[in-house]
Amino acid sequence: MKPFIAMFKARTMEYVRDRGSFYWSLLFPLVLVFGFAFAFNGSSSLFKVGVLGAGDPSLAFLKTEQVQFLTYTAETKADSVLDKLRHHSLDAVIDTATKTYWVNKESKNSSVVRLLLTRQEGGESYTEQQVTGQPIRYVDQLVPGVIGMNMMFGCLFGIGFVIVRYRKNGVLKRLKATPVSALEFVLAQGVSRFVIVILTSIFVYEGTNLFLHFMMKGSYLDLLLVMVLGTLSMIALGLVFASRFKNEELANGVINLVTSPMLLLSGIFFSLEGSPVALQWVSQALPITHFLQAARAIMLEGAGLAQLGPDLAFLTLFTAACFGLAAWLFQWE
Amino acid sequence: MTAIPIMRVEGLKKRYGPVHAVDGVTFEIPQGVCFGLLGPNGAGKTTTIEMMEGIVTPTEGKVIFQGHPVGEDFRKKVGIQFQSTSLPEFITVKETLELFRSFYPNPRSMEQIIEICSLDDILKRDNQKLSGGQRQRMLLALAIVSRPEIVFLDEPTTGLDPQARRNFWDLIGKIKAEGTTIVLTTHYMDEAEQLCDLIAIMDHGKILELDEPHKLLHKHFEGALVRVPATDSAAAEEIQSANLDLTLKELLGRGVNLEGLSIHKPDLEDLFIKLTGSSLRV
Ligand SMILES: Nc1ncnc2c1ncn2[C@@H]1O[C@H](COP(=O)(O)OP(=O)(O)OP(=O)(O)O)[C@@H](O)[C@H]1O
Ligand SMILES: [Mg+2]
Numbered sequence: 001m002k003p004f005i006a007m008f009k010a011r012t013m014e015y016v017r018d019r020g021s022f023y024w025s026l027l028f029p030l031v032l033v034f035g036f037a038f039a040f041n042g043s044s045s046l047f048k049v050g051v052l053g054a055g056d057p058s059l060a061f062l063k064t065e066q067v068q069f070l071t072y073t074a075e076t077k078a079d080s081v082l083d084k085l086r087h088h089s090l091d092a093v094i095d096t097a098t099k100t101y102w103v104n105k106e107s108k109n110s111s112v113v114r115l116l117l118t119r120q121e122g123g124e125s126y127t128e129q130q131v132t133g134q135p136i137r138y139v140d141q142l143v144p145g146v147i148g149m150n151m152m153f154g155c156l157f158g159i160g161f162v163i164v165r166y167r168k169n170g171v172l173k174r175l176k177a178t179p180v181s182a183l184e185f186v187l188a189q190g191v192s193r194f195v196i197v198i199l200t201s202i203f204v205y206e207g208t209n210l211f212l213h214f215m216m217k218g219s220y221l222d223l224l225l226v227m228v229l230g231t232l233s234m235i236a237l238g239l240v241f242a243s244r245f246k247n248e249e250l251a252n253g254v255i256n257l258v259t260s261p262m263l264l265l266s267g268i269f270f271s272l273e274g275s276p277v278a279l280q281w282v283s284q285a286l287p288i289t290h291f292l293q294a295a296r297a298i299m300l301e302g303a304g305l306a307q308l309g310p311d312l313a314f315l316t317l318f319t320a321a322c323f324g325l326a327a328w329l330f331q332w333e
Numbered sequence: 334m335t336a337i338p339i340m341r342v343e344g345l346k347k348r349y350g351p352v353h354a355v356d357g358v359t360f361e362i363p364q365g366v367c368f369g370l371l372g373p374n375g376a377g378k379t380t381t382i383e384m385m386e387g388i389v390t391p392t393e394g395k396v397i398f399q400g401h402p403v404g405e406d407f408r409k410k411v412g413i414q415f416q417s418t419s420l421p422e423f424i425t426v427k428e429t430l431e432l433f434r435s436f437y438p439n440p441r442s443m444e445q446i447i448e449i450c451s452l453d454d455i456l457k458r459d460n461q462k463l464s465g466g467q468r469q470r471m472l473l474a475l476a477i478v479s480r481p482e483i484v485f486l487d488e489p490t491t492g493l494d495p496q497a498r499r500n501f502w503d504l505i506g507k508i509k510a511e512g513t514t515i516v517l518t519t520h521y522m523d524e525a526e527q528l529c530d531l532i533a534i535m536d537h538g539k540i541l542e543l544d545e546p547h548k549l550l551h552k553h554f555e556g557a558l559v560r561v562p563a564t565d566s567a568a569a570e571e572i573q574s575a576n577l578d579l580t581l582k583e584l585l586g587r588g589v590n591l592e593g594l595s596i597h598k599p600d601l602e603d604l605f606i607k608l609t610g611s612s613l614r615v
Contacts, residue, residue, distance in 0.1 A: 006435035010424050017423040169419035174475075177388060177415075178436040179408040 003180050007188035015158070015196055025154060029146045029204040033139060037212050040138040047113050048089070050081045053096035060121035062094075067116065085110075086133030087300070092117070094126070102129045136300055140215045143208060144295035145268035147201045147227070148288045151234050152262060154197045156255050159189060159238030164251035167333065176332040186242075186330065190235050197231045217302030223295060225305070229315040230291035236322030237287070243329035262286050267293075290314045337400050339364045339483055339514045340385060345394035347380050347538075354380040356538030357394070362483075362531070367505070367515040369529030371522070371601075373609055377538040378518040379416055379487055385516065386413050386485050398483075409437060412481030414472045416488050416518075420460035426471055427456040430478065437479040449507055450474040451500070466497035470504070477508060484508065486517040490524060502527055522601040532601070536609045546601060553607060554599035559584075562593040573599075 016022055047067045055071075056062065062069065070090070072081055084090040085102055091109040093102045094117075101117060103110040117123045163186075166172045175185055202224075208214075216223075237258075245251040265272065265279060266288035272280055283289050294311040297303035305312065338361035347355040355377040362368045370378045383389040385396055387403050396403055398410075420429055427443075430452075434440040447453055450470045455463060463471060469489055476484050486505075490498045498521070505528055509515055519525055525532050526546055533543040542549055555575040561584065563569040570589075574580035577596065584591065 002435040006432045010421055010428065010432050013428070014421065014423040170415065170417060171419050171421055173388065173415065174413075174418045177386060177408070177411075177413040178433065178479075180436050 004184050004188050004191075007180070007185060008192050011189055011192040012196065015192070025150065025200060026203065029150045029200075030207055032146050033143055033204070033208040033212070036142050037137075037139040037208075047091045047109055047116075049113060050084065050090045050093040051096065052076075052078060052081065052093065053098070056096040056099075056122065058122040059094075059096070059117075059126075061117040061123055064116055064120070067113070082131055086131050088133070088135035099126050100129055101126050102131055105130050105132045106134060134215060136215055139208075139212050140300060141271075141296060142269070143205060143212075143214055144292055144299065145266075147204055148230060148266065148291050148295070149263065149268050150200060150204060151197055151227075151231050151291070152259060152288055154200065155193055155231065155234035155238045156241065156259060157238075158193045158196070159235055160241030160255050161248065161251050163189060163239075163242035164245045165248045167246060168248050172332050182330055182332060186239065186326075190239065193235055193238075194231055197234075198227060201227050201231070214299065216299050218298035218304065222298050222303075222305055222308075226291060226294045226298065226308070226312070229312060229319070230287070230295075233287040233291070233315050233319040233322070236319045236326065239326035240322050240329065243326045244331060246333075262288050265289070287315060287318045290318075337364075338362055339399060340516075341397040342381075342385060343395050343397070345381065345384055345396070346392045347377075347384060347389060348392045353538050355384065355391075358535075358538075358540050359394075360533060360540065360543055362514060362516060365509075365512050365514055366530040367509055367517065367528050369525040369532040370516065370518040370535060371520075371525055371532055371605060372518075372535035376535045376609075378535055380538075381535070382485050382487055382516060382518060383415075386411060388413075409479060410482045412476035412479055412484040412513075414476040414484070414486045414489055416491075418472065420463075420468075420471070422461055423459065425457050425459055426452060426463070429460055429471070430474060433475050433478045439480065440478050441480055446474050446478060449477065450504060465492050466494070466500075469493060469497075469501060473501070473504060477513075481513060483514040483516065486515065488518055488520065490519065490521065498524070522605060526601050534605060534608050541608045542604075549604055550599055550601070553604055557596050558599050558603060560595045560597070561589060561591075562595075564590055 049067050049069050051062070051069050051071045061067075078093075078095070081090070081093055082102060085093050085104050088104065088107050088109075091104075091107060092113040095101070101114075103114050114128070117126065163172070172185075205214075241251055241255055241258075245254070261282070265283045266286050267283065268288065272283050290311040294303075294308045294315075297308060297311075340362045341360075343359050345355055345358045346353070358377075358381060370382060372378050380389060384391045384394075387396070387407060398404075398407055421432070424432070430443065430446060434443070441449075447456065450473055452470060452474060455467050455471070458467075460471070469492075473486070473489060476486065489505075490501050493501060502524065505515060505517075509528075515528075517528070530545060531543065532546055532549065534541045534549075544552070554573060557574055557577060559572045559574050559577070559580055561567075561570040561572070567589070572580055572584075574596075581591075584594075
């Protein structure tokens, strides 16, 4: 236990004292969240209405210029379109087949659209339905994304790259010459990084929440648990990279090769909805995707752990598989 | 010295592809001695010592520690200083010592390590900011935190100034006085002469000679070495002489100009050149 604690301390101090990366890892996520919150603040002047069904030539509203109409195919579930209305990303939804329209009681835009619809020709034959829901801003979706991104970089570089550097410069060889076991060493590295990433994540969330007041419908405890799982999955993946590479440039290259698609395809900055099915398949194979789906479901939909089964199961299996692979591959030199 | 040698290596070989880095070496290290491994660059010293340390796996042969094959508790009983190591970044000398102390069941006290290795002045300094000599002292300190029974030092004084080197010899003297067996490699013959009870001269992966320094000298040299410097008409000469009287008479008889002539007692440097055909490439 003593060597573990001493190595944990040494690694954590190394992180805190490396001022450049320390501040970078704390400030960069903050800057991102605030930057995006500011950039996407003004809502667009255009109204957005979702259209289900084949269309209705007798409805003059559908030709209104100030409105952008988004037509959904028959396969799209009406409920997922209504969710967008609940979250204020649509201002109304019309089903031309059943002659129904939905508005959001809590949206001012919705009331304007209702007027546009009912006051124009053909509008009177439509019946109104209502939904409620607070707006989900871009930052509400972004904040778990930024935390996930930080998790990914923090673990893959902080574990994968750093251990390869230790191997290259002989620190690992020096440790191999002591009674310390590889397991103790790896555990100390992992736990140190785990604590750092979890604290950073909480700091980023709370630091921005103070000003931006994110939507949080679920439980903070569940969110923390999902963060823990997400961090573990990234540490495990980092260890796979750390297990063999002898050369830090190579490790750096490979880690970048893996983080780039994860950055783009995990839905950190934008949703992959509407992208080619192949991409969505790839996306579903990435751990960060599942972390984000779970975190967003908790925050934006108030989901409980029971509803997150598939995502949590994926993260757990992924983590176990990576730990196993890393243990099998690991070499001091 | 006890009957059982602290370490024995038998037919040790290491091949890297076509390179025979170590090509079958066998020797014993008695308890409590300082054993020096000498040889030109690429002779196989580091490879040999690292096989003894259990860091490099031999292609063939075995290493016997205290009468048994190297086992579980070996790591607790050895101290190692590699030829090149980085120290952990962003932590101080003191923190690094604490870190390494935590690895061993019965480490030396902090005070003792600081005292032996004269680390007082640099305790709060970051590892990355040490001078060459301070770094070597620090690496030696890490090698002895565990109160090892045997210490391996791979070129511990390379790159040090003469004063720092002498200070380092004092440190090694202190460790040896505690009864610790020391195995070291070096390129400095004066160092080997000063510190080692036994020396092995290696080249091309083989041990050429192994004995106490004075016995080796006695075996290979008789009497003194006479050096005649080069003149306009004749090249320099080096003559091994068992009888100085005779040699000088002979030189005079040949009409050699004796100005600048020097007579000196053969030392390890001479032996080394004689055996490996190369002067030490430091
Ligand atoms: N990991 C390795 N892979 C391939 N060849 C190696 C390896 N390590 C050592 N060698 C080769 O084995 C030979 C012996 O190397 P070694 O490092 O043991 O020499 P040395 O006597 O310690 O030299 P020096 O005085 O320069 O430190 C050299 O030819 C070297 O190139
Ligand atoms: Mg060497």
